[in-house]
Amino acid sequence: MTKAKTTITDQPVTATGTETWQPRILVFACNWCSYAGADTAGVGRMEHEPHFRMIRVMCSGRIQPAFVLKAFEKGADGVLVSGCHFGDCHYIFGNERAVEQFDKTMNMVKLLGIEPGRLRLEWISAAEGIRFAEIINEFTEQVRQLGPSPLSSKRLDDLRIEEEIDG
Amino acid sequence: MAELAAIAQDTRAWACYDCGKCTATCPLVRAGARYSPRRHVLATNQGKRPANSGEGTLFDCLTCKLCDTRCPVGVEYTELVLKLRELAHRDGVEVECPHGGALQSAMRIMAKGEMAQDRLGWLEADMLTEPDEGELFLWTGCTMYYDAFFPEFEMDSIAGTKAAVRLLNKLGIAPVVSPDERCCGHDLLWNGDVKHFEMLARHNVKLVEASGADTLVVPCAECLRTFKRDYGPFFSGKKPRMLHLTEFLSENLDKLPMTNGASQRVTYQDPCRLGRHLGVYDAPRAVLNAVPGLELAEMRHHGSASTCCAGGTWSNCDRYSKQIQVNRLREARQTMAPVMVTACPKCQVHFKCAMQDPNLKDEITIELRDVAEIIAASLE
Numbered sequence: 001m002t003k004a005k006t007t008i009t010d011q012p013v014t015a016t017g018t019e020t021w022q023p024r025i026l027v028f029a030c031n032w033c034s035y036a037g038a039d040t041a042g043v044g045r046m047e048h049e050p051h052f053r054m055i056r057v058m059c060s061g062r063i064q065p066a067f068v069l070k071a072f073e074k075g076a077d078g079v080l081v082s083g084c085h086f087g088d089c090h091y092i093f094g095n096e097r098a099v100e101q102f103d104k105t106m107n108m109v110k111l112l113g114i115e116p117g118r119l120r121l122e123w124i125s126a127a128e129g130i131r132f133a134e135i136i137n138e139f140t141e142q143v144r145q146l147g148p149s150p151l152s153s154k155r156l157d158d159l160r161i162e163e164e165i166d167g
Numbered sequence: 168m169a170e171l172a173a174i175a176q177d178t179r180a181w182a183c184y185d186c187g188k189c190t191a192t193c194p195l196v197r198a199g200a201r202y203s204p205r206r207h208v209l210a211t212n213q214g215k216r217p218a219n220s221g222e223g224t225l226f227d228c229l230t231c232k233l234c235d236t237r238c239p240v241g242v243e244y245t246e247l248v249l250k251l252r253e254l255a256h257r258d259g260v261e262v263e264c265p266h267g268g269a270l271q272s273a274m275r276i277m278a279k280g281e282m283a284q285d286r287l288g289w290l291e292a293d294m295l296t297e298p299d300e301g302e303l304f305l306w307t308g309c310t311m312y313y314d315a316f317f318p319e320f321e322m323d324s325i326a327g328t329k330a331a332v333r334l335l336n337k338l339g340i341a342p343v344v345s346p347d348e349r350c351c352g353h354d355l356l357w358n359g360d361v362k363h364f365e366m367l368a369r370h371n372v373k374l375v376e377a378s379g380a381d382t383l384v385v386p387c388a389e390c391l392r393t394f395k396r397d398y399g400p401f402f403s404g405k406k407p408r409m410l411h412l413t414e415f416l417s418e419n420l421d422k423l424p425m426t427n428g429a430s431q432r433v434t435y436q437d438p439c440r441l442g443r444h445l446g447v448y449d450a451p452r453a454v455l456n457a458v459p460g461l462e463l464a465e466m467r468h469h470g471s472a473s474t475c476c477a478g479g480t481w482s483n484c485d486r487y488s489k490q491i492q493v494n495r496l497r498e499a500r501q502t503m504a505p506v507m508v509t510a511c512p513k514c515q516v517h518f519k520c521a522m523q524d525p526n527l528k529d530e531i532t533i534e535l536r537d538v539a540e541i542i543a544a545s546l547e
C-alpha cells in the first residue's frame with residue numbers, strides 16, 4: 001500500500017485575485033423548520049445566492065456563541081442563525097434559548113470589533129421556501145457590501161485540508 | 168523521551184520521592200475526583216506521557232498551585248502541567264472546553280488582531296485616562312468580555328475596572344488605558360496553545376513599551392501573573408515595574424482620603440494567581456484594613472492555604488469544580504460577612520456560577536466585589 005498525499009483546497013479565495021470576490025457565509029439551520037425551508041426552496045427550484053454552507057443542527061437552541069465565534073475565527077464573512085418561528089420549535093422553547101445565546105454572541109461580536117451586520121438571526125418555517133431564498137439573497141448582499149472579513153485573509157491556510165489516502 | 172526528561176529536569180519532577188502529599192492536598196481529590204498529580208509526576212519520570220482525555224487527566228488540573236506549596240522536595244507540578252499541556256496541544260488535543268470554546272475563539276480572534284475592538288465603551292466622563300502614552304499603564308484585562316458573556320450571572324466585573332481608574336485619578340494619576348489592549352493570553356497558554364499566546368504577548372508587550380510607562384498596574388490576578396512570569400522573553404528593553412493594583416495602593420495609602428467608613432465585615436478570597444503564583448497576600452489585606460470601620464474576617468482556609476475558584480484556565484469544569492466552589496462559599500458564609508472581596512474577575516465568574524444552584528442558593532449566596540470597588544466606595 002502506498003500513501004498518496006492529496007491536498008484538497010476549497011474554491012479559490014480571491015480578495016486580491018482576478019475573479020470577483022464572493023462572500024463566504026455559514027448558515028446554521030434547525031432540522032425541523034429552517035433546514036426544511038431550504039429544502040422547500042430547492043424543491044421549488046427557486047434561485048438564490050449560492051455563497052453559503054449550511055450546517056444542520058437539531059434545534060436552534062443548540063447554536064452556542066462558540067459555534068459562531070469559531071466560524072468568524074476561521075474566516076467566515078457572515079453567519080446566519082436560523083430556526084423555527086416562536087411557538088413552532090419542535091422542542092417547545094429551544095428557539096427562546098437561541099435568542100439568549102444569540103444576544104450573548106452579538107455582545108461578544110461587537111466587543112471584538114466584528115461588524116454586527118455579519119451576524120443575523122432569522123426564523124424560517126418549513127413552508128417558507130421563498131422567504132429562505134429572500135433572506136439568503138438579502139444577507140449575502142449585506143455581507144458583500146461589508147467586504148471580506150478582516151479575519152479571512154488568513155483563511156486559505158485554514159481551509160486547506162490535508163488528507164492521507166491509502167492508495 | 169528526551170523532551171520529557173528535560174521537563175522533569177526543569178520542574179524538579181525528578182526529585183519526587185512518591186510521598187503522595189500532592190494528591191492528598193489536591194482540592195479536586197478532596198472533592199472526590201479521581202485525580203492524581205503524583206501519578207503524572209511519576210509517569211513523566213518514567214518517560215511516559217499522562218493520558219490527555221477522560222477523567223483524571225492533565226486538563227482537569229486547576230493549576231491552583233496548592234500542591235506545590237506542600238511538596239517537601241519542591242516539585243513544581245503546576246509548571247509540569249503547563250509543559251505537558253503544551254505537548255498535548257502540539258499533538259492536536261483540545262481542551263474539553265467549558266463554554267464550547269467560545270472564549271478561546273475570542274482570544275484567538277484577538278491574537279490574529281485584524282480588528283479594532285470596541286473595548287473602552289465603559290469609560291465614563293469623569294474618568295481621566297490617556298489613550299497611548301503616560302507614566303503609568305493601567306492594564307484593564309477582559310472584564311468587559313466577561314460581563315458580555317455571562318449576562319445570566321448578572322456579572323458586573325467592569326465595576327472593578329472603573330473603580331481602579333477612579334482610584335488612580337484620586338491619586339492624581341491619569342493612567343494609560345489603551346483601546347488596543349488584547350487578551351493577555353493566559354488561558355491559551357494554559358491550554359497549551361503557545362502559538363496564539365505568543366502573538367498576544369508580542370502585541371501586548373509592544374503596546375506597554377510604546378506607552379513609555381515605567382509602572383504597569385494590573386487589577387486582574389491572571390494578567391499580572393502572565394506579565395510577570397510569562398512575558399519576560401518578549402520585553403526588549405527595561406521592563407516596567409509590574410504591580411497588582413492593591414500593591415500600588417498600599418504604597419500610597421497615605422494619599423488616599425478614605426473618609427467613608429464602611430462599617431461592614433468582609434472576607435477576602437485569595438486568587439490563586441495573585442497568592443500562590445505571585446506571593447501577594449499582604450497588599451490586598453493592608454488596603455482593606457485601611458478602610459475605616461471595615462472588619463476583615465478570614466475564612467478557614469486563607470493566604471497560602473486558600474482554596475481557588477476551581478475554574479482557572481477555561482479547561483475544566485465538572486461536578487468536582489462545583490463542589491469545591493460550594494464548599495468555598497460555605498466557608499465564606501461562616502465568616503458572617505455579607506461580602507466576599509476578591510482581586511480577580513474570574514473568581515467572580517465561577518462563584519457566581521455556583522450560586523445558580525437552585526437547591527443551594529440560599530445557603531451559599533454572598534455578594535461578590537472586587538477589592539477596588541470597596542476602596543473606591545470608601546473615598547466618596
Ligand code: FES
Binds near residue numbers: 059083088
Ligand atoms: S426545532 Fe427549530 S428551533 Fe427548535
